[in-house]
Amino acid sequence: MPAYKAPLRDIRFVMDDLLGFSDHYKLLNTSTEIDAETQLAIIEEAAKFSENVISPLNPIGDQIGCTWSADGVTTPPGFKEAYQQYCEGGWPSLAMPESFGGQGLPESMNIIVSELVCSACVAWSGYPGLRDGAIKTLLSHGSESLKETFLPNLVSGQWTGTMCLTESHCGTDLGQLKTKAVPSSDNEYKLSGTKIFISCGDHDMAENIVHIVLARLPDSPAGSAGISLFAVPKFIVNTDGSLGARNGVNCGSIEHKMGIHGFVTCVMNFDGATGYLIGQPNKGLQAMFTFMNSARLTTALQGLVHSEVAYQGAVPYAQERLAMRSLSGPKNPDGPADPIIVHPDVRRLLLTIKSFAEGFRAFSYYVAQQLDLSEHAKSDESKAQAKQLLALLTPICKGFMTELGCEAAHHGVQVFGGHGYIREWGMEQNQRDSRISTLYEGTTGIQALDLIGRKVLGSKGALLTNFSAIIFEFCQSLQDNQSMQEFTQPLSESTTEWLTLAKTVGQSAASDPEEIGAASVDFLMFSGYTILAYFWARMAKVSFEKLEAGCEDKDLYLSKVNTARFYFQRILPRTATLKLTIESGAASLMEMPSEQF
Numbered sequence: 247m248p249a250y251k252a253p254l255r256d257i258r259f260v261m262d263d264l265l266g267f268s269d270h271y272k273l274l275n276t277s278t279e280i281d282a283e284t285q286l287a288i289i290e291e292a293a294k295f296s297e298n299v300i301s302p303l304n305p306i307g308d309q310i311g312c313t314w315s316a317d318g319v320t321t322p323p324g325f326k327e328a329y330q331q332y333c334e335g336g337w338p339s340l341a342m343p344e345s346f347g348g349q350g351l352p353e354s355m356n357i358i359v360s361e362l363v364c365s366a367c368v369a370w371s372g373y374p375g376l377r378d379g380a381i382k383t384l385l386s387h388g389s390e391s392l393k394e395t396f397l398p399n400l401v402s403g404q405w406t407g408t409m410c411l412t413e414s415h416c417g418t419d420l421g422q423l424k425t426k427a428v429p430s431s432d433n434e435y436k437l438s439g440t441k442i443f444i445s446c447g448d449h450d451m452a453e454n455i456v457h458i459v460l461a462r463l464p465d466s467p468a469g470s471a472g473i474s475l476f477a478v479p480k481f482i483v484n485t486d487g488s489l490g491a492r493n494g495v496n497c498g499s500i501e502h503k504m505g506i507h508g509f510v511t512c513v514m515n516f517d518g519a520t521g522y523l524i525g526q527p528n529k530g531l532q533a534m535f536t537f538m539n540s541a542r543l544t545t546a547l548q549g550l551v552h553s554e555v556a557y558q559g560a561v562p563y564a565q566e567r568l569a570m571r572s573l574s575g576p577k578n579p580d581g582p583a584d585p586i587i588v589h590p591d592v593r594r595l596l597l598t599i600k601s602f603a604e605g606f607r608a609f610s611y612y613v614a615q616q617l618d619l620s621e622h623a624k625s626d627e628s629k630a631q632a633k634q635l636l637a638l639l640t641p642i643c644k645g646f647m648t649e650l651g652c653e654a655a656h657h658g659v660q661v662f663g664g665h666g667y668i669r670e671w672g673m674e675q676n677q678r679d680s681r682i683s684t685l686y687e688g689t690t691g692i693q694a695l696d697l698i699g700r701k702v703l704g705s706k707g708a709l710l711t712n713f714s715a716i717i718f719e720f721c722q723s724l725q726d727n728q729s730m731q732e733f734t735q736p737l738s739e740s741t742t743e744w745l746t747l748a749k750t751v752g753q754s755a756a757s758d759p760e761e762i763g764a765a766s767v768d769f770l771m772f773s774g775y776t777i778l779a780y781f782w783a784r785m786a787k788v789s790f791e792k793l794e795a796g797c798e799d800k801d802l803y804l805s806k807v808n809t810a811r812f813y814f815q816r817i818l819p820r821t822a823t824l825k826l827t828i829e830s831g832a833a834s835l836m837e838m839p840s841e842q843f
Contacts, residue, residue, distance in 0.1 A: 248559045248672050250301040250366045252293030255802065256604060257358060260611050261285065263788045264781075270615055271352060274622040278350040285355065288340075292359040295335065299328050300366035307369040307508020308675050312449070314500045319448040322508045325370055329403075329451040337363075338374055338403030342381065346397040352622065354614035360544065361607070364551045368679050369508030373406055375544050376446050379537040380407025380458050384477065387525035387533040389433075395483050396456050406452040409537050410441040410459040410478075410514060417443075418692055420460060420531060421469035425516060427461040427476055433523055437461050437478055437516040440498070445686070447512030448480070448497035454489060455480040457514070458537055459521060460530050467528065475530030476521035494519035505678030539636075541687045542644040543617075547610055549647030549654075552680040553603035556658025559673055560599060564592050564661055586661075594816070595657040601782070601813040602654045604806075606647050608781040613639050631712075638701050638709040639777075645693035645767075646774025648683035655680040694766035697773065702748050703755065703762070710748055717741045717780050729790055733783040736814055740776045740821055747772065747828050754831060764832035772824040779818050786810035 261267040268282045303324050310322045332338065341356035342348025356378075364371040381400050384393055399405040416422035425439025437459060441447075448455065457478040466472030482490040494517045501511040525533040564587040568578065572588045586592045616639070619632035655677040659666035666673040684690050702710050718741060721734040747769060754761035789803035789810075797803060 248562070250297060250304070250555070251558060252289075252297060252362050252365075253554065253558075254289065254293055255799075256607065257289060257361075258286070259785075259802065259806075260607050261358070263792065264608055264785060265611055265615060267354065267615075270354070270618070273624065273628070274352060274618055275624045276350060276352065276622050277344065280351060280355065288351075288355060289358055289362070291335075292337070292362045295332070295337070296362040296366035299331055300363055300370055303328060303370050303508070304367040305672070305675070307367060308505075308679075309507075311507035312500060312510040314497065318450065319497055319500060319510050319512065321373075321449050321451055321510065325373075325508060326451045328370065329373060332374060333403040338377065339401050342401040343385070346393070346401045348401050353617040354611065357547065357610060357614035357617075361547055361550060361554075361610075364547060365554050367508070368548060368551060369506040372506070372509040373446055373449065373451055374403060376409060376541070377403065377405075377407045378544070379409060379540040380456055382540050383458055383475075383524065383533060383537045386536045387475070388477070389524075391433075392477060392522055392524065395487075396477060396479070398487075399454065400456060404452060405454040405456055405479075406446060406449075407456045407458060408444055408446050408514075409534075409541065410444050410447075410457050411534065412441060412443045413439070414442050418688065420473065423460060423462065423473065425459065425461040427463055427474060427521060427523075429463075430520070435461075435463075435476060435521045435523065436518045437476060437495075437521045438518055439516050441514045441516070443501065443686075444512045444514045446510060447514045449510055453481075454483075457495060458524070458534070459516070460534060461516075461521070463527055470531050472528050473530040474527050475524040475533045477524055478516065478519050478521040482520060504681055505675070506682060538687060539640055542640055542693075543610075543613065545683055545687045546613075546640075546643040546647045548680070548683040549649075549651030550603060550606035550610055552651040552676055552683070553599055553606060553654035555676045556654045556673065557596070557599045557603050559671065559676070560596060560658045560661040561587075563665075563671075564596060592661060595661050597809060597812045598817065599654045599657050601778075601809050601817055602650050604785070604809065605778040605781055605813065606651075608785060609643065609647070609778060612781070613643055634709055634712055637705075638697075638713055641693040641697040641701065642770060642773050642777060644687065645684075645690040645697070645770045646777075648680075649690055649771070650774070651683060652677075652680045690770070691767055694770040695763065698748075698751060698766045698769050699762055702769075703752050707745075707748060707752075710745065714741050714745055717776075720780070720784065724787065727787075730783070730787055733779075733786050733810060733814055736818060737776075737779050737783050740779060740818065743821070743825060744772060744776050747825065750829065758832060760832040760836050764835050765828045768824045768827045772821050772828070775818055775821050775824075779814065782810040782813045 271280050307322045313320045339348040341351050341353050344350040377400055413423050427435040427437045430436050459476045459478050460473050462472055463474050478495055479493055482493055484490045496515055498513040498515045565585055567586045568583040569586050570583055572584050577584045577588045616632040616635045619628055623629045659673045659677055662671055662673055665671055721738040724730045724734050751765045785806050789806040792803045
C-alpha cells in the first residue's frame with residue numbers, strides 16, 4: 247500500500263503561477279487577511295496531518311470497515327482519535343463564519359485542505375465533509391434560533407451532519423418520498439419514516455449528529471411541491487446548549503459496499519423524532535439544493551483524488567518494474583529487462599492519469615475561487631458573474647471529473663498488471679473506492695440533464711456563452727504567440743463546436759424532447775474535455791513564460807508543457823466521437839420497444 251505524499255509543488259503551481267491566489271484574495275471583501283506566507287503554512291500543516299495521521303488509516307478502514315450494533319455504529323480503529331486531532335487543530339472551522347466560531351478564511355483554502363485529507367483516506371474524509379453542507383444549509387435557510395442552537399458545535403466539528411433524502415422507493419425522484427412531519431408545538435415536528443443510503447447516519451466520532459431531512463407536512467401538495475426541510479438531531483439540545491435525551495432516530499442497519507468501507511452508509515429510522523423546520527413549509531427541495539450543490543463540488547474533488555492516488559502508485563512502480571526491452575533498443579543494458587515506463591502503452595496510461603489529476607486540480611481550484619467571489623466579491627456584478635459560472639460548472643465538475651477519476655483509477659490498476667488486482671498495492675482499493683463518486687449526489691446522467699436542460703437551454707445559452715467568451719478572450723490574447731498555437735487553435739475550435747452542439751440539441755428538442763436526454767451525457771463529457779483543454783492551455787502558457795524567464799524548477803514546467811501537448815493530441819480528440827454521437831440524435835436509443843430489451 248503506497249503511503250500518500252502531498253503534491254505540494256504542484257498545488258503551489260496552481261495557487262501561485264496559474265490562478266494567483268494572493269491577488270485573488272485581494273478581490274474579496276473579508277475581515278480575514280491571508281497572505282502567501284499564511285497560505286503556505288496552512289497547506290504544509292494540512293499536508294503533515296494528512297500524511298502522518300490520516301493516510302495510515304486508509305488500509306485499516308478498507309479492511310476492517312464499520313460495524314453495527316443496537317447501540318450504534320463503530321468506526322474503524324483510529325478514525326475517532328484522528329477526528330479528535332482534526333478538531334483540536336481547528337481544521338473544521340477553517341472556512342466557517344467568524345460569528346459562529348469559525349476562522350473566516352476563503353472556501354478556496356478549504357478546498358485545498360479537503361483535497362489533501364481526502365487523498366490520504368477518502369473514507370475518513372466523508373465524516374467532516376458532510377458537515378459543511380449542513381452548515382451552509384442552516385446559514386442560508388435556518389432561523390436565527392436554529393443557527394444559534396446548531397451552528398457553533400457544527401462549526402467546531404464537535405457535531406457532524408447528514409443529508410437525509412433517499413427512500414427505498416425513490417432516489418433522484420424525490421417527489422415520491424413518504425416520510426411524514428406532523429406539527430407538535432411551535433416550530434417542532436414529529437418525523438416518521440425510513441431513509442436509506444444515508445452517509446454518516448450514525449457513528450462514534452462526534453457527540454451529536456444533525457440530520458437535514460426532507461419530509462412531508464400533513465395535507466401538503468403532491469410531488470416535489472409538497473416537500474419541507476427539517477433539522478433532526480441525534481440528541482435533543484437543551485435550552486442551555488447541553489445535550490439532552492436521545493431523539494427518536496436510529497440506525498437500523500448499515501450497507502455492505504463495494505468500496506469506502508470505513509465510511510458508513512446507513513438505513514435511518516425516524517420514529518416520531520423531534521425535528522425543526524428549516525425555511526418555509528413546502529419549500530424544502532429548493533433549500534436542500536444548497537446542501538446538494540455543496541456536496542456535488544465535494545464529490546467532484548474525488549475525481550482529482552482518485553487520479554492523484556493512482557498516479558502516486560503507478561509512477562514508482564513503472565520506474566522500478568522490469569519487463570521486456572524497449573522496441574528502440576535496451577534502456578537498461580546492465581539489467582535483465584527495461585523498466586516498463588519506457589514502453590509507449592505504459593506511458594499512455596501514466597500521461598492520461600497525470601493529465602487528469604493536474605487538470606482537475608486547476609479546474610477545481612478555479613471553481614473554488616468562484617465560490618469565494620460569489621459570497622465575498624466587492625461588487626454585486628462580480629458576485630453575479632461568479633454565481634453564473636458556478637451554475638454552469640458545478641454539474642460539469644461533478645459529472646466529468648468523477649467519470650474520469652474512475653478511468654484514472656482503472657489505469658492505475660492496469661499499470662501494475664496482475665499486481666494491480668492484489669490488495670497489498672492499493673490500486674484495487676482505489677478503483678473500488680472511486681466507483682461511488684459517479685453515483686451519489688446525482689448520477690452522471692442527472693448532472694448531464696441539469697447541465698443541458700436547466701443550465702444551457704434553460705438560460706437560452708447565456709451561461710454557456712458567458713464562459714465560452716472567457717475562453718475565446720484567452721485564445722485571442724495569444725493569437726501572435728506562435729508557441730501557443732498548437733493549444734489555442736484546437737481550443738478555439740472545440741469551444742466553437744461546443745456552442746454549435748448546444749444549438750443543435752436545442753433545435754432538435756423543439757420537435758422531440760427526448761433529444762435532450764439522448765445528448766445529455768455526451769454533451770457533458772464534451773463540455774468537460776473542452777474546459778480541461780482551456781486549463782491545460784493556460785498551464786502551458788504559464789510554463790512557457792517561466793521557462794523563458796530562466797526559472798530554477800525547469801523540469802516542472804517542461805513536464806507541464808509536455809503533458810499539455812499529450813492532452814491536446816491524445817485526449818481532446820475524444821470530442822470528435824462525442825460530436826458524432828450527439829448529432830446522431832435520439833432515434834437509435836428510443837425506437838426499440840421496451841419488450842425487445
